[in-house]
Amino acid sequence: MKIGIIGAGNIGATLARRLSAQKHEIKLANSKSPDTLTDLARDVGATAVTKEDAVANVEVIIVAIPFASYPDLADLFRTVPEKVIVVDTSNYYPFRDGAIAEVEGGKPESVWVSEQIDRSVVKAWNAVLAATLAERGKHSAETDRIAIPVAGEDSEAKSVVMGLVEATGFDAVDSGDLLSSWRQQPGTPAYCTELSAEQLRVALDAADQARAAGNRETLIKQFMEAGTTISHDDMVAWNRAGTA
C-alpha cells in the first residue's frame, strides 16, 4: 500500500521500517523540512517528504506525533479525500501535552484527535512500547505473538489497519469503536503490557475508566524516578502490576 507517516520519531520511524520491510511504499515526514530526514528515511526504507506530500496520493496516513500537536494538522487534513484511512498512534500525557480539559473530563483521546482534524481515525499501535514494536514483532506463523488493539468506527478501515498491524509482526485485536477506545489508553491493563490476543481481550474487558488516569500518573512518576535504570521487561511488568 501507499502509506504516508507524519512523525519520524520512536513510533513513526519504527513503523516506517517495519512496513517498508513488508514492501509497503512509505513516505515519512516530520515537522521540519525533508532534508532533516534524508539519512533516517534511507535507513528505514522510506522517502523523506514534507507533511503536505505525506498526505498526498496515499491510501493510509499514520500520525505518530505528540498528542498536543494534533491541532497543528487541522488545515493539512482538509484536502485529504474521505476514503484515505487515518491512523492515530498517540497517547495523552499531561506532563508532556499540558492538561486538555475535554480529555481530563473523560473524552476518549482518539475522539478528541478526530475532532481536531475533523475526520474519523483508527486507533492503533498506541498501546505498544516503541521498543516492543522495534524488537518483538514475529512472523504470523509463530504462535506466541504479542497482540495490539485496534479501535475505530469504520469496519472496512479497521480491517485494513488490522492487516497492517499484522504486517508489523503482531496479532491485531478488534477493540471496538472510538468511544470505547479509552480501554487501550495509558493506565489500563491493555496498555503496553505485551499480552497475547486472548489475554488482551480479557484486559480490554477488565479496564476501569475511573482508575485509568490515576494509574497513568502513578506509573509515569515511577518511570521518571527510575530513569534509565529500568529494563524493558521491568517496564512491562510495572505496567501490568500498576493496572491489575
Ligand SMILES: NC(=O)c1ccc[n+]([C@@H]2O[C@H](COP(=O)([O-])OP(=O)(O)OC[C@H]3O[C@@H](n4cnc5c(N)ncnc54)[C@H](OP(=O)(O)O)[C@@H]3O)[C@@H](O)[C@H]2O)c1
Ligand atoms: N514512544 C513510545 O514508546 C510510544 C508508544 C506508543 C505510542 N506512542 C505515541 O506516539 C506518538 C509519537 O511518539 P514518539 O515516541 O514517536 O515521539 P517522538 O520520538 O518525540 O517523535 C515525534 C515526531 O513527531 C514529529 N512532530 C511533532 N509535531 C509535529 C507536527 N506538528 N507536524 C509534523 N510532525 C510533528 C516530530 O518531528 P520533529 O522532530 O521535526 O519535531 C517527531 O518526528 C505520541 O503521541 C506517543 O504518545 C509512543
